[in-house]
Amino acid sequence: MGKHCPACNQLHYYPRPHCPFCGHRETQWRQLSGKGHVYSHSIVERSPRPMAPAIIELEEGIRLHSVVTDADVYALEIGEAVTLRFLPTQDGPPVPGFTTVRAEHARAYGDHARQLLKSAPSPLIDALDQVAVIGSGHMGVGISLAFLQAGLKVQLIDQAQEALDGAQQRIQETLDQELSKGRLDQETRNQRLARLAVSTDLSSIGKAGLVVEAVWEDMALKRELFARIDAHAHPDAILATNTSTLDVGEIAQATQRPGAVVGLHFFNPAHVMRLIEIVRTPLTSARTLQAAQAVASRIGKTGIVVGICDGFVGNRLMIVRERQAGRLLLEGALPHQIDRFLREFGLPMGTFELQDMAGGIALMHRSRQRRGERDWLIQQLFESGRLGMRAGRGFYRYEAGKRRPIVDPEVTVLIEEASRQEGLKRRPIGDEELHDRLILPMINEGAKLISEGIVDRASDIDLVWQLGYGWPQWKGGPMYYADQLGARQIVNRLEALQARHGEMFKPADLLVELAASGGRLTAPAP
Numbered sequence: 001m002g003k004h005c006p007a008c009n010q011l012h013y014y015p016r017p018h019c020p021f022c023g024h025r026e027t028q029w030r031q032l033s034g035k036g037h038v039y040s041h042s043i044v045e046r047s048p049r050p051m052a053p054a055i056i057e058l059e060e061g062i063r064l065h066s067v068v069t070d071a072d073v074y075a076l077e078i079g080e081a082v083t084l085r086f087l088p089t090q091d092g093p094p095v096p097g098f099t100t101v102r103a104e105h106a107r108a109y110g111d112h113a114r115q116l117l118k119s120a121p122s123p124l125i126d127a128l129d130q131v132a133v134i135g136s137g138h139m140g141v142g143i144s145l146a147f148l149q150a151g152l153k154v155q156l157i158d159q160a161q162e163a164l165d166g167a168q169q170r171i172q173e174t175l176d177q178e179l180s181k182g183r184l185d186q187e188t189r190n191q192r193l194a195r196l197a198v199s200t201d202l203s204s205i206g207k208a209g210l211v212v213e214a215v216w217e218d219m220a221l222k223r224e225l226f227a228r229i230d231a232h233a234h235p236d237a238i239l240a241t242n243t244s245t246l247d248v249g250e251i252a253q254a255t256q257r258p259g260a261v262v263g264l265h266f267f268n269p270a271h272v273m274r275l276i277e278i279v280r281t282p283l284t285s286a287r288t289l290q291a292a293q294a295v296a297s298r299i300g301k302t303g304i305v306v307g308i309c310d311g312f313v314g315n316r317l318m319i320v321r322e323r324q325a326g327r328l329l330l331e332g333a334l335p336h337q338i339d340r341f342l343r344e345f346g347l348p349m350g351t352f353e354l355q356d357m358a359g360g361i362a363l364m365h366r367s368r369q370r371r372g373e374r375d376w377l378i379q380q381l382f383e384s385g386r387l388g389m390r391a392g393r394g395f396y397r398y399e400a401g402k403r404r405p406i407v408d409p410e411v412t413v414l415i416e417e418a419s420r421q422e423g424l425k426r427r428p429i430g431d432e433e434l435h436d437r438l439i440l441p442m443i444n445e446g447a448k449l450i451s452e453g454i455v456d457r458a459s460d461i462d463l464v465w466q467l468g469y470g471w472p473q474w475k476g477g478p479m480y481y482a483d484q485l486g487a488r489q490i491v492n493r494l495e496a497l498q499a500r501h502g503e504m505f506k507p508a509d510l511l512v513e514l515a516a517s518g519g520r521l522t523a524p525a526p
C-alpha cells in the first residue's frame, strides 16, 4: 500500500496523515504493485536469514527503505527486480520486505520438484501400526523418535542392555524438552513413551510391519543380522537398513526376500531432519519402494529414491567438496576463509564449522586409517585432542558453552606446516577459485549421478541438498544453479582446472554434451 495525494498527485510512503510534498491534509491509501528494483543496498553479515537493507524503487516510482531477504543477497545487483515478501515477526503481524524475482523462480522450481515426487498409496503402510528399530545408538534413538512422533508403536532392539537404557533415557529427555518448550502436552508425551518398548530379544519383532536396522557400519555384521531379521520378521514386513556407505543389495542378499529390502538413509538428527534417501537395489520390488515412499510421508518426511553408489546422492556431492576443501587448505586457504565463502554462497554453515560440530576430525582420522592413507594434518589435529566443538577445539576454538567458531592461530601454524610437508608453496586463493574448486565438482558429480541413473531426475539431487544439507530454496540446488551458470561455462572452467590440477576435474560427459547442445540439466518449472 502507498499513499496518494489528490492535491499534488504524488505517491509516497509516508506514515503521517499529510502529504510530505505539498502538505495537503487528506491523503488516501492506494494499492501498489509490490514490484520494483533495487536502488541501493548493504548486507547484514551472519544474519540467520539473508538480509540486505535496501532502498527499493517501486514500479510506481516511489523509493522506500526496506530489506531484501530470502534471496542471494551477496549476489544482489543494483537494478535487480524484486517483489514484495512478508516477513514473520516473533509476536506481531508479518512485516513487508522484498525478495528477488530470481529467488522466487528458484522457489517455484523447488515446489515443482516436490510435486514430481508424489507417490502412489501403499495399503501396507496405511495399515502400519508397529515398527521395529534394531540398534539403539545415535541413529536408532532419532529414528525411534521419528516414528513415535508419527503415533506409531516402536520396538527398539539392541544387543546391549546398557545401550537400551541409555537410549530410553535420551528418548525421554528429548520428549521432556519438547514438553518444557510447549511443543508437546503432557498426555502426548506420556502416550509416546507408552508406545516405546525396548528389548534385547530379536525374535520379538514378528508384529512389526517395518524393520529398520541401525547397527554399526559393518557389512559382515549387517548381513548376519539381516539373516536373523528375515527369520523373525513378519512375512509381509519391509526390511530397511540405515547404512550410509554399504551396498544395500549385498545386505539384501543375506535374506530370503531381497525384494522386501530397501535402504532408508535417515539424516542426523533423524527426528528433526526431513530427508530420507530411499535406496533401491536392483531387486527391490515396486511394492517395497512404494511402501518406503509412503513411510517417509507418514512420518512427515520427504523420501527421495536413489540408486546404490558410494555416498548415495547427498554425501557423494559432499565428499568431492570436502576433498577440495582439504586440498585448498594445503595450497593456501584457511578454514575461516573457506567457511565464509560457503556461507556467503548461501549454505547454512561452512565445511570446517560443520566438521567441528559433527566430530568430523575423529571420523576423518579413522576413515584415513582404515584406508591406509596418511594425512598429517588430520592426524595432528586428532592426536592433539582437537575433536571439535564439544572438546572446545577443532579446526577452530570455542569458548565454554558457546558455539561460535573462533580462528585459532595454533591451527594456522599446523596448516602451514602441513603445506611444507607436502612441498607446497602457499599462495593467496580468491573467492572465484574457491567457487570453482568447491562448487563445480559438486555439479560435475551431480551430472554423473544423472548419467549413472542413480537419480530419476536432476531436481531430486537439488531436493536432497535442500532438505539434507541446507542448500537454500532461493538458490534452487546445485543442479538448478548449474543451469544458471550454463553448461558451456562450467565445462570451460572445469577444463581449466583439469589442466592445472588433474583428472578429478574432468568434465562429466553429460555436461560436455549439454555444453555442445545448449541444453539444461533441470526441466524448468511450468
Ligand SMILES: NC(=O)c1ccc[n+]([C@@H]2O[C@H](COP(=O)([O-])OP(=O)(O)OC[C@H]3O[C@@H](n4cnc5c(N)ncnc54)[C@H](O)[C@@H]3O)[C@@H](O)[C@H]2O)c1
Pocket: 134, 135, 136, 137, 138, 139, 140, 157, 158, 159, 160, 163, 213, 214, 215, 216, 217, 218, 221, 225, 242, 243, 244, 245, 265, 266, 267, 268
Ligand atoms: N551417525 C550418523 O550421522 C549416521 C547418519 C546416517 C546413517 N548412519 C548409519 O546408521 C547406522 C548406525 O549408526 P550410529 O551412529 O547410530 O551408531 P552407534 O554406534 O551410535 O549405534 C550402533 C548401535 O548398534 C548396536 N548393535 C551393534 N550390533 C548389534 C546387533 N547385532 N544387534 C543389535 N544391536 C547391535 C550397538 O550396541 C549400538 O548401540 C550405521 O550404519 C551408520 O552408518 C549414521
